[in-house]
Amino acid sequence: MTSEGWGTPPVEPISQHYIVCGGNALAHRLVLELVEHYEVPVVVLVTDRTRDHAPQIEQITGVAAVVEYPNLTEEALRAVSIDTARGLALVEGSDQDNIHAALSAQGHNPDIRIVFRMFNQRLGENIERLLRNGAALSGSATAAPAFAAAALGRPNSVEIDGRYLHIAFDDAISSDRICVVADHIDRQDLSKIRLLPEQEGDSAQFVRLAREFGDDGPVRQGGLRRAPEPEPEAGPDSEGEPERGHEPAVGPEVEPEVEPEVERAVEPDPGAEPEEPPGGIAALQALRMEPREPISWARRLRWRVLDTMRFLTNARLRVVLLIALAAVLMAFAVLWYLNRDFGWTVYISLLDLAGAAQPDQQADIAAGTGTGGLWQRVAQVVITICGITFAPVATAIAVEVLGSGRRGLPRNPSAGTRDHVIVVGLGNVGTRVATQLHEMGVPVVCMERDPQARGISAVRALGIPVVLGDGPFEEQLRRARLKHSRAVIALSGDDATNLEAALEARHGNPDVRVVVRLFDDDFAGHFYRTLDNAASRSVSYLAAPAFAAALMGSEVRGTLSVFRHVLLIAELTVEDGSGLIGLNRHDLEDPGGVRVIAARFARSNQLHWGFADRTRRLAPGDRIVVAATRSGLARLNTVLVEEV
Incomplete structure (x- = not known):
């Protein structure tokens, strides 16, 4: 492998190679894939060989060259021999930069295969139509389903x-x-997992049926051997013929017949415990429709009630409102007693409560044409005065409900938020995961330290609350209502930050499920061995x-x-x-x-x-x-x- 300077093409002329543009984690993994599994020559174009994953990429055996250019220009593409390359992967930079580079590469080499990373998938599909041989992929969209499913424990x-x-x-x-x-799954040593283990062929079932016939034993209807009954324990001095249906006892001098290790077609004992495979297994299955996480109306109503109750959290306010409510109920009872008309009583009480009472004039009272007697007027006055107390609280609740429903406006987690997933980090992956969980009907609360993060406006447009700030994780998680959450997903670009968020979440809520984005495999192995009810995924x-x-x-x-x-x-x-x-x-x-x-x-x-x-x-x-x-x-x- 050679490392070249700015503007200098690889020392050795190269052709039929693959070019990877980028020095991030995805570029690192992609280079490893191409070198180790496809065994093709790879040239890497980075903006700075001292930053990000560029130093690790330089150490990969089999990389033909690492070329450094500050920008992905026409000159940079010529430096990596774009004219003779078989493929180009653009996995770093903005969507606009990758589109420009893809079109430029096609101008140099019309037959080259181009794969470029695009966050905007719709735009990527349109750009694909402009390329003769191109594909637009989103790393965050590819990885997001795995994170969302891990958070839900499925x-x-x-x-x-x-x-x-x-x-x-x-x-x-x-x-x-x-x-x-997969088989031989051991959470304490994930290196023992065997993917796609050898399986018996399609003819194994017919071979097994054939072995059930003949002199090897009795055959039940259908050609399958009856499950053998357990043998009684025999003492050292036991003699005589065994009971009918049992195999003769094998003495120390007789070599027992060893049957090949093949699965027998015997009927299982319904009371027996299932036999655990060594280390556990995993299988591929299919569903006719993707499961969702529906939220029942009862849970939604309970959240709304709890959310409304936050206006009554002040002790003094609660006392005032309770006294006012008691006074209104007493005045309502007086009106009902005097008029004996429940409908009219409700009607006049609501009007009085809203401040729309029509007072009796003195002339009307003198003429005997007033609406009621002294006690009725006292009751109406009490209701009207209490309405002054209730009106501000009702107005605050209405403004909060209507204001929080407007898309794009900042919204903090409500007091009624329950069984939600906290997404830490609103980069490309965090935004995808939060959006997918929201579409599945799962309540989501996001956390982000950078107020300029691109995902903030996207999730706010969906009505997802966001906790902003650069404070300690303990305080931020508390504001995100960690105590009532079901899972925390840490999706920042730094392994240490993600692990800190996960450990802080587990400290604040020992029962919460944690899902962590980790690049380092050794780091992830220690994570699995240390925490239970946890999962680790790597986007790259x-x-x-x-x-x-x-x-x-x-x-x-x-x-x-x-x-x-x-x-x-x-x-x-x-x-x-x-x-x-x-x-x-x-x-x-x-x-x-x-x-x-x-x-x-x-x-x-x-x-x-x-x-x-x-x-x-x-x-x-x-x-x-x-x-x-x-x-x-x-x-x-x-x-x-x-x-x-």
Whole structure:
């Protein structure tokens, strides 16, 4: 690897390489993906090799060159040999800068594959149409579902043809699972997890049925062996023939017959405890619709009542209002007693309470045409005076309710906020996560120290309250009503800050679930071993495989997390000249790398789940959906671009 100065192209002429523009965490992970899993030459263009992740990128073995330019200009693109490159990834800078660089790169090299990061996904889709061979991805949009699902304590999902694929663990695994995606799961040592372990072939069930027939034992209806009854314990001096239905006892001199380790088709004992797999397992399952988090009307009403009660928190105010309320009720009772007309009594009481009472004139009283007697006039006076006390409180409540409903205005968490998720940090990822939780119907409160953060206006437009300020986390979390929250997600760009927020949240509420954004894997391992009811995710770790796969021409539909490991759901198209032509399921799959979960054949719109025919060979126009590890998808992408 060589490191070059400003304006200087790589020392060695290079071609057929891939260019990564950026020195952030995503660029770091992306370079690792390309070098370690795709084994392609990579040139990195950074603005400052002493900042951010640029020093770590320089140390990666296999990087062809690191070029430093302060701006992504035409000169900088020529310095990294844009004319002879196969692909360009723009993963840093603003949307505007990336659009300009993408269009400039296409002008230098019309056939280059361009993948660029865009926060505005709608704008990115429009820019894709201007490029001959480009794709716009959002790292925050790719990672946000994993953070939101982790906060709710459920797996995130990836939508494929109307089904929502998700990861289920241990007891949550159902009989209609698609495939096992991980085993040997140990929270104390996450390195033991095996992704996509070897599974028995489709013929294993028929082999198992065949073994149930013959001389090996009795056969029940359907050809399945009856579950053997337990043998009685025999003492050292026991003799004689065993009871019918039991195997003869094996003495020390007799070698017992050892059966192959194959799953038996016996009926389970309904009272028996399920056998725990060693270290736990995870499986891929599908739902017909994505689960939501609906909030019942009763909970909403309770929050509104609690929110209104905050106007009565002052002790003196409570005493005054209670006395006034008691006086109004007594005056109402007097009016009802005098008139014996409940409807008229309510009507005149409300008018008096609002200050709209019509007083009796002295001439009317003398003439005997007044509205009532002395006690009625006293009751009306009492109600009118008490109305002066209630009016300011009612006005304050109305202004608060109407004002907080206006979009874009600052709004603090209300006293009735309950069962909410606190999102710490309103960068790109924090804004995405807060928005997604809000769309799912989950109450959200955001925290941000920088008043100029781009996400503040976006979440306020949705009516999400934001706690602003640079004070200690303890005070900020208290204002965000930590005591009543269900989860805290720390999403700043600094691992130490996120960990501080998580630990402070756990100190203030031992039962709260914490989800932390961490880049460092060792840091995350200590985090899992130290805290329970916690989860850690890495934005770059979740997004980098999708960017790398897109750079190679395949489409990653989503990423699923198995703790700190990532499983990719990708859809591949078999095109003319592709190396996938003629391959069957046996050729495509490999333990620990790739599992084919569905296929859509040419001239057919139906997606076949399972793809049971292992001998059918792929033809141009076919599409396959796979669950793959990073290295497994890299192998498929390498085959995808090969010439026949």
